[in-house]
Amino acid sequence: MNNFDYSRASDVADAIRLLTADPGAKLIAGGTNLIDLMKENVERPSRLIDISRLPLRDIKGTAGGGLRIGALVPNSDLAYHPLIEQRYPLLASAILAGASAQLRNMASVGGNLMQRTRCSYFYDTATPCNKRSPGTGCSALDGLNRNHAILGTSKSCIATNPSDMSVALAALGALVHIAGPSGQRTIALTDFHRLPDDKPHLDTNIGSGEIITAIELPPRGFTRNYSYLKIRDRLSYAFALVSVAAALELEGNAISEARLALGGVAHKPWRNLEAEAALRGQAATPDHFGHAADLLLQGATARSHNEFKIELSRRAIVRTLMQAASARPQSQAHKKIA
Ligand SMILES: Cc1cc2nc3c(=O)[nH]c(=O)nc-3n(C[C@H](O)[C@H](O)[C@H](O)COP(=O)(O)OP(=O)(O)OC[C@H]3O[C@@H](n4cnc5c(N)ncnc54)[C@H](O)[C@@H]3O)c2cc1C
Numbered sequence: 001m002n003n004f005d006y007s008r009a010s011d012v013a014d015a016i017r018l019l020t021a022d023p024g025a026k027l028i029a030g031g032t033n034l035i036d037l038m039k040e041n042v043e044r045p046s047r048l049i050d051i052s053r054l055p056l057r058d059i060k061g062t063a064g065g066g067l068r069i070g071a072l073v074p075n076s077d078l079a080y081h082p083l084i085e086q087r088y089p090l091l092a093s094a095i096l097a098g099a100s101a102q103l104r105n106m107a108s109v110g111g112n113l114m115q116r117t118r119c120s121y122f123y124d125t126a127t128p129c130n131k132r133s134p135g136t137g138c139s140a141l142d143g144l145n146r147n148h149a150i151l152g153t154s155k156s157c158i159a160t161n162p163s164d165m166s167v168a169l170a171a172l173g174a175l176v177h178i179a180g181p182s183g184q185r186t187i188a189l190t191d192f193h194r195l196p197d198d199k200p201h202l203d204t205n206i207g208s209g210e211i212i213t214a215i216e217l218p219p220r221g222f223t224r225n226y227s228y229l230k231i232r233d234r235l236s237y238a239f240a241l242v243s244v245a246a247a248l249e250l251e252g253n254a255i256s257e258a259r260l261a262l263g264g265v266a267h268k269p270w271r272n273l274e275a276e277a278a279l280r281g282q283a284a285t286p287d288h289f290g291h292a293a294d295l296l297l298q299g300a301t302a303r304s305h306n307e308f309k310i311e312l313s314r315r316a317i318v319r320t321l322m323q324a325a326s327a328r329p330q331s332q333a334h335k336k337i338a
C-alpha cells in the first residue's frame with residue numbers, strides 16, 4: 001500500500017472542498033472496496049477523505065410520497081429498515097443477496113453504487129487493463145472471460161458492474177442525489193453508471209469533486225409481485241453471474257406495470273423499456289415472459305468462455321418473472337432455487 005494523507009470531512013461542503021483541492025484524493029465511507037484496492041495497488045489515492053461521520057444516515061419520506069435514503073446508510077440498516085421491508089421489499093432482497101452480514105454492516109449506499117468491477121485482470125497489476133491503466137489493452141477479451149459482460153460491451157472493456165443493490169434501484173426507478181463544486185443535481189440511477197465505450201476507466205457519470213448525498217425512491221414500491229434472483233457459483237459470498245430484479249403489478253392475471261433489470265451482464269444495471277412495455281397488457285404467462293427476455297437480451301454477444309450466460313440470463317428472467325407473478329419471491333435466507 002502506498003503512503004497517503006488523511007482528512008476527516010466536517011460536512012459535505014468540506015468534503016467537496018477537499019476533493020476539489022486534490023485531484024488524487026478519494027472519499028472513503030465503509031472502506032470495504034477502496035481499502036482492498038489500495039492493498040492491491042490498483043487504487044493509489046494521494047489523500048483519503050473520510051466521510052463516514054457525515055450526517056447522511058437518514059431514511060425519510062419525500063413530499064412526493066417516496067423515500068430519501070442518505071448515502072452513508074449501511075447496507076444492513078437499509079435492508080432491515082421497516083419502511084424498506086414494507087414498501088420496497090425488492091430492494092431489501094437485492095441487498096441481502098450481496099456480500100456477507102459483516103460486509104453489509106460496513107458498506108454504505110454511496111460506496112455500493114461506486115464499487116469497482118471484480119474483473120480479475122483489473123485486480124492483477126501485472127496484466128494489461130484499460131480500466132486500471134487506460135490505453136494498455138484488455139486482458140479479458142481473449143482471456144478468462146467466463147464472468148464477463150454479454151451486453152453493452154466495447155473493444156476496450158467487457159467488465160461487469162458487481163452491485164446487487166443497483167439492479168433493484170434501476171428497476172424501481174431510483175434517483176441519485178449528488179453535490180459538487182457547481183451545486184446539487186439529481187440523475188436517474190439508470191444514467192449513473194456508464195457503458196465502457198472507449199473510456200472504461202470511467203465507471204459512472206459522477207464528476208470530479210462530486211459526492212453522492214442520497215438515493216431517492218419513487219412512491220411505487222411493488223410490494224406484492226417482485227423477486228430478486230441471483231445466480232452465482234456459490235450460494236453465498238459470491239458476485240452474480242446473472243441477477244434479475246423483476247417487479248409487476250397485476251390485475252387478475254393481466255400485467256398492468258412491469259419492471260425488469262439485469263445484473264452481472266453489463267458494465268451497468270441493464271434495463272430496457274421495450275421489454276417492459278411488451279409485458280404491459282399481457283397475461284402473466286411463460287410465453288410472454290420469454291418474449292420479454294428475448295427483448296431484454298437483444299444484441300447480447302459472448303466471448304470465448306461466457307456463451308452460457310445468454311441462455312442462463314434468458315432462463316433467469318423467465319424464472320424471476322414467474323416468481324414475481326406468483327408472489328413467491330426468491331428467498332435470500334434459504335437460497336435454494338424454488
Ligand atoms: C468479499 C466481498 C464480497 C462482496 N460481495 C458483494 C456482492 O455480492 N454484491 C454487492 O453488491 N457487493 C458486494 N461486495 C461489495 C460491497 O458491497 C462494497 O464493497 C461496498 O458496498 C462498498 O461500500 P463502502 O461504503 O465500503 O465503500 P468504500 O470502499 O468506502 O468506497 C468505495 C468507492 O466509493 C466511493 N464513495 C464512497 N462513498 C461515496 C459517496 N457518498 N459519494 C461518492 N463516492 C463515494 C469511494 O471513493 C470509493 O471509490 C463485496 C465486497 C467484498 C469485500
Ligand code: SF4
Binds near residue numbers: 139140
Ligand atoms: S474487462 Fe475491463 S476491467 Fe477487465 S481487463 Fe478488460 S479493461 Fe480491464
